[in-house]
Amino acid sequence: MAPARTPLSLYVHWPYCSFLCRFCAFSKARVPAGGVNHALITRALLAELRTSLAPHSRDKELRSIYFGGGTPSLAQPAHVAQIIEQASRLVPLATDAEITLESNPTSAETDKMAAFKAAGITRYSIGIQTLDDGVLQRMGRLHSGAEALAAANRAASLFPGHVSLDMMFGFESQTVAQWKRELETVLAHADGHLSLYQLTVEPGTPLFRDIRAQRVKRNPDDTLALMYETAVALCRSRGLTHYEVSNYAASPESQSIHNIGYWQGRQWIGIGPSAHSRFIDPASGTCIRTVRIPDIQRWVQGCLEHGHGTAKTETVDDAEARQEAVVFGLRMLDGLSNARFMRTGCVNSGALSLAKYLCVEQVQRYVRDGYLRSSGRLDHLAPTERGLQVIDSILLDILP
């Protein structure tokens, strides 16, 4: 019997958007005046895919593919099909592989949903963000709340049990009551999965500049905390389990396999401008992180001339890998098992247990105070709901 293949994830970054949201800090570009050169972008993606996946064809299997962006729902379904097909020829696709596409709920994109399903997409993620048409407009989004709900309904019929709706809370002037009402409406249309993000003001975004110039007011921290707590309670009452800081699922099957990969330290390859990758180099056995060129033109040029548009490659040493394993593992309410920590993807310098790695005294104090849960001598460590809410503070204390 052949040895079991190691799971691998593939991330495909599609860089264009038809509108730019004022809060967005991701790498993206507005669709150029003459339209996107779909054929060129696809050719570049396919070239980079070939170069990047080929070394993994012997020992990996593709556990998930994720089309993110940008707005990948602007891509042509035929090209999405080509990428999925090429990827599965290079690295075998697991039988239950999850293939997600992110989308905006404009009517034009909703019309393409069936074609994406035919192209091989198995999970559909819709960026609703808010149902408040005023906020949508102020944030620069070109769709209405009604269109968003229509898109959610259409997706539920095409991808039953595999639809994720993205919402944000904490917009200027939003009250806790308003947020609760919006969330209740969205819950009525939800099909298995919700991502509820606190609006984060990232440096470099127009929103950041608005706030700095005091054109826009920020909601107070305690209001944001209350909104978060409201979401946790409301989702629980509707049978959605909180499984990661911002993610809720009706059942384990509805959870995002791809995103869990990031939190559990699975290897992944990212293609497309600005995409990150983290994998063990089959040639050297060392853990590597790469970043692709963010500028679209230069990235295309790199792919067409050298087969890839990698801007930067760096080694992830064991210390970093361990730190990441804890930081990301504890974003999940399931937490982190010592067994998983000890075989953390990249550890080459001999295994180290959680009990030996973490500041045990601090861990015990947080367990005693109800912020963390642990079993045995740190065979397993997980945050409680209360702990998850302040996990960034806790990490500073428990990490060596």
Added chain:
Amino acid sequence: MATACEYLWKASMKSEGYATKADGLGAEIDITGYTPDRIRNFSIIAHIDHGKSTLADRLLETTGVITKSGKNKQVLDKLKVERERGITVKAQSASMFCEHDGRKYLVNLIDTPGHVDFSYEVSRSLAACQGTILLVDAAQGIQAQTVANFYLAFGEGLAVIPMLNKVDLPTAEPDRAALQIESAFEIDAANIVHLSAKTGLGIDRVLPSVIERIPAPSGSIDAPFKALLFDTWYDKYVGVVCLMAIKDGAVRRGDRVVSMHSGTRYEVMEVGIMHPEQRPATQLQVGQVGYVICNMKSVAEAHVGDTFHKDKFSVAPLPGFAPAKSMVFAGVFPLDAGEFDKLNESIQKLTLNDSSVAVHKETSAALGQGWRLGFLGTLHMDVFRQRLEEEYDASVLVTAPTVPYRVQYKDSTSKYIQTPADFPTAIEIQDKVDAVMEPFVLATLIFPEQYLGAMLELCTMHRGDIHTHTYLDESRVMLKCRMPTAEMVTDFYDQLKSRSQGFASFDYEDNGYNESDLVKMEVLLNGEAVDALAAVMHRDNVATVGRTMAKRLKDVIRRQLFDIIIQTAANGKIVARETVKQLRKNVTAKCYGGDISRKMKLLNKQKEGKKRMKKIGRVELPQEAFLSVMTGSKE
């Protein structure tokens, strides 16, 4: 560097006409021909930025001590902090040779520190001179520091030659400045020299004035050797270098000299003049000023103001010897307890060259092991910290400055309090203490008259007692005010500058002790007193300062996973209370593939920041907490 100096040396040798003698160790110059009548020793006193160092550069250039390269910017200000702040901390000296009326002279410029914190350094430098140039900026007129330094020179009985600098500036008002000099100092400013040290205008009149108007040093070559030690510094190759003014007799290599203060004997290894670097000479003799290297291992042995004589030839000691006195004390702690040893070494090295810093070990419950350092003033303290950070790359936490309070006990003993931790409790004061005294200063403020109201208010607010205010001319006022030293070391100077839009200048001198109603203010975090945040203050200030301190701490203490109660208390009574509410949420909303590097970078930065926090129980105190108590407690 060595070759450049050598070159300068050769270039200047030709014009100077002194003999050299080769002895295998390098040329030793022979300056025995310069008898007291051919010697002048002078200093320059001026306010900051009135151009003292630039004038010194020009004089060194015209006498060929340094070349006119255009690069001579404040040659005598050797420390980086001196050039940055435009002040002189350590006195430096330079010897110049020049000709006047067909005779050759050896003229020694003895530089003085420009700030009153260093008034002891000023007075010891002045004690080595017979006269001084009072340099005044023709545009700015006389400033408080000019006044203080003038009176120091006047007190030493020196000849004072007023000169106006920067007369080429469009804003210069030389006549007005001359009038101010006459009314403030009652000296005749009729033949005042007009200068522009920057352009060189009038520079040729400076040394002739010095030679004509400053008396030659007195003393006799036949009397037993007697010298005043007026400055020292540490050289890592030869040990302590002493600058001495020779009052009688002569000294040369191989002589055995004795410190009158300690009685210790030393063998002289080398003597010479500063030109401007050390230049060995065959002999230093009466009237001359130069350096003596005599196997001294530590500057602690070199007491400024000390008299030296030859072994077995005792002399009467020179007057004016006083050890440096600390005006301000502050706790100094390493930010990271692991850096204690490194900081210890840095402080030792720095005090090798600055014996005016008093050093005691101190242990704080809040901050761990550190030091209590005594400084000549707040500027001295700032300069010390800056040098520690810049020259030794040390990160330090400096606690709020305190002044030396004096406690007189009923059993007629008394004690100086250098740290609030040692201040007696309310009960002790009641039972055992006769009086608590605080030190005072006499402050001089000079400013344009439109700020008179603001300045009077400022002084009153700082418990000041106005003595006089006089008009120096039709629009400039000189105000004298006695106030507690403690009031001066907090925010007085900043307030002075902001309330006068930078136009007021300020100087002070010690003015004894007075009984005062003082109490200790404590800061409690979740019920636990933080010793490093305690402060001693007048009872009248307790309510305001207590409230301000609690508010400021609330602003700088970050929210943690529990409520933090901040209390200020005096005499066992809570003055103010603030709460830093528990942190409810602290978690990054989005963390996917592309966010990982950014998240980890941020986390490691936060971990670094946390390391620099001081922990009081579980409460994390940022550095700003200590600064917030230090400054601006009146607002």
